[in-house]
Amino acid sequence: MAEQRGRRPEIFRMEDAGLTLAPAETLPEVAEPALAPVAPPKRRLFSIGGLFWTALGGLVSLGAGLAVTRLVEDLFARAEWLGAVGLGFTALLAVAVIALIAREALGLARLSSLDTLRARAADALARDDRPEAEGVARALIALSKENPRLAKARGDLSTHLGAIIDGADLVRLTERTLMAPLDAQARALVSDAAKRVSVVTAVSPRAAVDLFFVLYTAITLMRRLADLYGGRPGFLGMLKLGRHVLSHLAVTGGMAAGDSLVQQILGHGLAAKLSARLGEGVVNGLLTARLGLAAIAVTRPLPFAALPAPRLSDVATGLIRKAEADAAPAKAQPGSKRGGGAEGE
Template sequence: MSETRGRRPEIFRLEEAGLTVAPPELPPEPDLPEALPPPRPRRRFGFSLGTLFWTGLGGLVSLGTGLAVSKLIEDLFARADWLGSVGLAFAAVFGVGVIGIVGREALGLARLSSLDALRDRAADALATDDRPTAEGVAKDLLKLAQDNPALARARGDLSTHLGAIIDGADLVRLTERTLMAPLDAQARALVSDAAKRVSVVTAVSPRAAVDLFFVLYTAFTLTRRLADLYGGRPGLLGMIRLARHVLSHLAVTGGMAAGDSLVQQILGHGIAARLSARLGEGVVNGLLTARLGLAAIAVTRPLPFAALPAPRLSDVAAGLIRRAEEDAKVSRAKGRTET
């Protein structure tokens, strides 16, 4: 012990022979719990009750229609051969039209399903930073936008970046900035114009039935135009499915956005109280139409909002607020003049 205390410090080199370096002492690894098994997916049946109901009803209606047409053609042939031939020709034309309509509706539903699948794949690529998935999303979007002449330059710019070394999430964001920015600007313009039309028409319309019809017609045409803009092009059944998705999105995101800053601006400044009943109703209907248009954008857009900001109600309905404030000032000035 005394020799150790009286020993002077010395310098050693690691390369010297006979010198060994002890490995550092590592703390003991904590006992980790075993990984839990993944939850088992819920077992779903192949057909729901609604699917069985509509399939059975559609089959019965189709059989009834076929028997009715067959009986009609037989009666026409019993009266005269030329009448039967004419009826058979009309039946053939009817059959071709039915096949075309069914094919168009099926194609529209397939396009909407492809948009939903593309949006889900893009969200997965953003979450996992998966390069192959992101590259597949970019290529599918290029195919989707190949019929749009306004995106010709954007398609060329994005095609040059596909071979570059870019992470998966960054590639999805680049695709969104390149292809979705022009479409988002057009979508905002469509929603803003529809909101202004609804506000003006419902403010001057004399009957509530006309207001309801115009609001529903505007919402239907706005949703369809947004779907066409983003490459959906749905048919009648596709529009029904799209309307259900839009209403579901509104329910998930808080209904008609009663807490939005724009609505708070109307209520907080007392603008609605200083407006006439018809004018205030027009402004509110315009805001609801704009909120519906924003939900339609979120549903029909093939990519989630990651690199670009999602449109807000104030972006598409700011003109309604300015118009309401001006009308409120005019009505307040008239009231002071009369007093």
């Protein structure tokens, strides 16, 4: 073996008479690693739902255009000045429609940019890609320029961009620098919304009022969280955001039964100690908090890598404390009555 390692490489020719070839059966078989076939991405050119809404929108637009045209023609037939006024209002309407379409398109583009940044950051973390991580950091600096609270954080991150060598470390530094203050504010928004829902649904006399207030609070909370992280969606953007949040809740299992806060409720038996209305308010508050956590996960432009993801107990602990405080007098009141009766006897 030592002789073989010490031999220098030599060159042979196949027609050399002194060359002896080993039989084919004695050659070792080298198994090539099997490569998993990569499935091509499925690209949907169109969907039935998209085709339906496109056709419906086209027909409605044509009908509205014909109606406006006939109205302007009738106004011109009555009086020329009426036709001119109608034509002016039509021009203003066209400008407003174009502005609304541009705003909705901009809101959708902002939401899509958040999803793209989150995917790029996850890819940079997985592959430790330094150029990709720097691109994500610079994009987030540009995205947060309109937030004056992050001015110092942007300056600190900009000075450290060239000093970090690893791509994953740069993504984590960006998350700790830019996302930490936003995450704290997002937790406060979710906690306040959960408390409001809990109080209002506990004292409201009708279920319709509960439903309306819960829906209004959920929509407002999702919009405020999207604005906080740089999304600022319009009407169509809110529809897309709501679909993303519901999809996230479906994937993560909605109200996770294994969460520590839910275990605290079940373990302490608070549902049995509270009144029906108060218990319903606590449950609605917990559902609102869970919806807020899903909205944070959807609108946050970076995945949770360096910072811990918020849990239900982080944003809804106040609900349980209030429920325990309300349940304690209800539990002590029957005992005090029995004690007073014994003294009287």
